Amino acid sequence: GDSVTQMEGPVTLSEEAFLTINCTYTATGYPSLFWYVQYPGEGLQLLLKATKADDKGSNKGFEATYRKETTSFHLEKGSVQVSDSAVYFCALSDRGSGTYKYIFGTGTRLKVLA
Amino acid sequence: EAGVAQSPRYKIIEKRQSVAFWCNPISGHATLYWYQQILGQGPKLLIQFQNNGVVDDSQLPKDRFSAERLKGVDSTLKIQPAKLEDSAVYLCASSLGQHNTEAFFGQGTRLTVV
Numbered sequence: 001g002d003s004v005t006q007m008e009g010p011v012t013l014s015e016e017a018f019l020t021i022n023c024t025y026t027a028t029g030y031p032s033l034f035w036y037v038q039y040p041g042e043g044l045q046l047l048l049k050a051t052k053a054d055d056k057g058s059n060k061g062f063e064a065t066y067r068k069e070t071t072s073f074h075l076e077k078g079s080v081q082v083s084d085s086a087v088y089f090c091a092l093s094d095r096g097s098g099t100y101k102y103i104f105g106t107g108t109r110l111k112v113l114a
Numbered sequence: 115e116a117g118v119a120q121s122p123r124y125k126i127i128e129k130r131q132s133v134a135f136w137c138n139p140i141s142g143h144a145t146l147y148w149y150q151q152i153l154g155q156g157p158k159l160l161i162q163f164q165n166n167g168v169v170d171d172s173q174l175p176k177d178r179f180s181a182e183r184l185k186g187v188d189s190t191l192k193i194q195p196a197k198l199e200d201s202a203v204y205l206c207a208s209s210l211g212q213h214n215t216e217a218f219f220g221q222g223t224r225l226t227v228v
């Protein structure tokens with residue numbers, strides 16, 4: 001079945017450091033890929049998405065490129081801020097068994113230190 | 115635009131008791147999801163509705179969990195009887211469609227079974 005694998009956390013960085021959070025997936029179909037973020041005390045919210053191979057999703061300085069050949073969708077940011085501290089979830093939406101559904105990774109906690 | 119509303123925010127019950135959670139999705143969203151998020155894990159889909167019909171409930175423990183979406187709007191998720199391992203955050207989400215569309219999440223209900 002479909003699945004999403006994220007790198008283990010927590011990830012601790014200093015402000016202005018470069019961030020990469022790895023995400024790989026397996027899917028029976030041709031999925032859409034997403035990154036969701038959960039700030040402390042809040043619900044999940046969409047950060048960015050990509051719907052086909054080589055698409056790049058971007059938002060708030062974060063980027064991720066849909067790599068079909070490596071089945072990956074790694075999240076990157078060139079210079080993190082303290083306000084980026086949150087849990088990041090990689091997810092896919094795929095038509096498996098006739099219905100589309102979202103499948104989430106386990107999440108990666110990011111802590112940015114001033 | 116109002117977001118996805120869930121209630122209650124927190125609930126503590128004893129094992130073998132019953133509990134119900136309520137969700138009001140964003141107006142006009144046909145797809146509604148219930149997820150279970152155990153501490154340290156990613157959200158796991160329990161059930162997905164398209165309007166008032168169930169499109170996926172393959173991971174819903176049907177011996178104790180039930181959900182309905184009468185009139186294709188509000189939804190309730192019930193657990194009867196609860197077990198200790200049901201302690202988790204229950205997330206409701208909604209989206210306009212099933213694929214390539216953003217899922218909007220409520221803040222969740224944190225359930226503690228003692």
